[in-house]
Amino acid sequence: MDHFLYKSGQLHAEDVPLAEIAASVGTPFYCYSAATLTRHFRLFDEALAGVDHLVCYAMKANSNLAVLKLLADLGAGMDVVSGGEYRRARAAGVPGERIVFSGVGKTRDEMRLALEGGIRQFNVESEPEMEALNDVALALGTVAPITVRVNPDVDAKTHEKIATGRKEDKFGIPISRAREVYAHAARLPGLKVIGIDVHIGSQLTDLAPFEAAYAKVADLTAQLRADGHEISRLDLGGGLGIPYERSNADPPLPSDYGAMVQRVLGDLGCEIEIEPGRLIAGNAGVLVTEVIYLKEGEEREFLIVDAAMNDLVRPAMYGAHHDIVPLDEAAPGAETHLYDIVGPVCESGDTFAKRRALSALAAGDLIAFRSAGAYGAVMASEYNSRPLIPEVLVSGDQFAVIRARPTFDEMLNRDTIPEWL
Numbered sequence: 003m004d005h006f007l008y009k010s011g012q013l014h015a016e017d018v019p020l021a022e023i024a025a026s027v028g029t030p031f032y033c034y035s036a037a038t039l040t041r042h043f044r045l046f047d048e049a050l051a052g053v054d055h056l057v058c059y060a061m062k063a064n065s066n067l068a069v070l071k072l073l074a075d076l077g078a079g080m081d082v083v084s085g086g087e088y089r090r091a092r093a094a095g096v097p098g099e100r101i102v103f104s105g106v107g108k109t110r111d112e113m114r115l116a117l118e119g120g121i122r123q124f125n126v127e128s129e130p131e132m133e134a135l136n137d138v139a140l141a142l143g144t145v146a147p148i149t150v151r152v153n154p155d156v157d158a159k160t161h162e163k164i165a166t167g168r169k170e171d172k173f174g175i176p177i178s179r180a181r182e183v184y185a186h187a188a189r190l191p192g193l194k195v196i197g198i199d200v201h202i203g204s205q206l207t208d209l210a211p212f213e214a215a216y217a218k219v220a221d222l223t224a225q226l227r228a229d230g231h232e233i234s235r236l237d238l239g240g241g242l243g244i245p246y247e248r249s250n251a252d253p254p255l256p257s258d259y260g261a262m263v264q265r266v267l268g269d270l271g272c273e274i275e276i277e278p279g280r281l282i283a284g285n286a287g288v289l290v291t292e293v294i295y296l297k298e299g300e301e302r303e304f305l306i307v308d309a310a311m312n313d314l315v316r317p318a319m320y321g322a323h324h325d326i327v328p329l330d331e332a333a334p335g336a337e338t339h340l341y342d343i344v345g346p347v348c349e350s351g352d353t354f355a356k357r358r359a360l361s362a363l364a365a366g367d368l369i370a371f372r373s374a375g376a377y378g379a380v381m382a383s384e385y386n387s388r389p390l391i392p393e394v395l396v397s398g399d400q401f402a403v404i405r406a407r408p409t410f411d412e413m414l415n416r417d418t419i420p421e422w423l
């Protein structure tokens with residue numbers, strides 16, 4: 003459920019007509035709903051109410067400082083995957099003890115940053131990384147709390163580019179080698195083993211792969227404890243999918259997921275961490291764009307809009323579907339057209355949807371891509387020298403620009419021409 007609904011024929015974000023924001027900030031822009039972000043965070047928090055837990059928002063989904071602050075104020079921890087994200091989390095007021103650090107390629111500088119600034123744990127993904135972290139911690143005269151990310155070899159049955167828990171994926175250590183790797187970690191004085199981490203992929207629409215992975219984690223917990231390790235925390239990753247197409251069957255709810263987690267892992271006496279990203283932010287955001295031209299091709303009708311693949315890359319990168327709706331609600335029973343909705347970038351891949359049924363639209367009309375709050379703005383680029391588009395946060399009847407559109411001067415001033423040219 004989200005808070006982007008028609009009221010009096012106008013698509014609103016909570017109580018604000020999106021057309022009013024468009025008139026104020028210009029198109030295209032991202033708009034997020036504070037009530038939806040809040041609701042989604044609480045669903046996860048409540049789903050694990052029966053166990054000691056922390057919901058660590060995977061901030062790579064949407065790392066705007068205002069979004070982070072809103073979630074942090076609700077009690078969220080953060081899952082970060084770079085020094086830049088760590089700095090953002092801290093800038094948003096998240097204390098170090100609520101930040102977990104994931105990722106296969108943490109540098110020594112990033113490790114130092116987190117150890118000095120405060121960290122809940124590192125989710126370590128390889129033995130070379132373990133050795134590096136040990137060195138950095140010892141040099142700082144401290145001890146780094148770690149979990150080891152295990153790869154349970156389950157197929158999340160999701161998009162190729164976002165499956166992470168199969169043998170052939172680059173993430174974690176094979177679960178078959180876990181005992182060896184934990185023994186290695188235990189010999190390193192700069193590390194303190196506290197638990198196990200797993201994350202099998204993103205946009206999962208079935209609980210079965212999660213349950214298969216978590217059952218393996220339960221077995222491994224017993225095994226590692228028998229080997230003498232302290233396993234007091236289980237980080238279960240993120241990955242629960244969202245309904246990108248409203249016409250499809252709905253994926254499992256956070257409450258179903260939480261019940262399964264408690265059933266499979268609830269008796270181990272461990273603190274549970276989860277790292278949802280997409281489910282918290284995805285349906286909490288839309289991208290609003292204006293139709294520049296309606297172009298009648300020989301076999302196609304093209305709606306050329308002012309947003310492009312550089313603003314929202316998911317369709318070009320993953321073949322992803324986004325529901326598209328007009329800001330002016332279509333009259334009931336209105337005739338529909340099959341439009342190809344494309345951006346201005348000079349690539350055929352700059353196509354948001356093909357043969358999408360929509361009521362008749364014309365140049366100047368505004369449409370919204372739904373489910374654009376996660377992996378939208380954060381993946382944007384300035385390809386074709388298109389400035390990053392603004393982000394707006396709505397709460398009730400108020401809205402604020404939470405990232406302004408840069409000026410062209412700001413863009414150009416980032417480059418320098420050497421004096422010898």
Ligand SMILES: *Cc1c(COP(=O)(O)O)cnc(C)c1O
Nearest residue numbers: 060104204240241277278279280
């Ligand atoms: C991307 C990622 C997540 C979040 O995945 P979602 O599908 O957005 O919930 C969580 N943990 C790790 C380690 C990730 O890489």
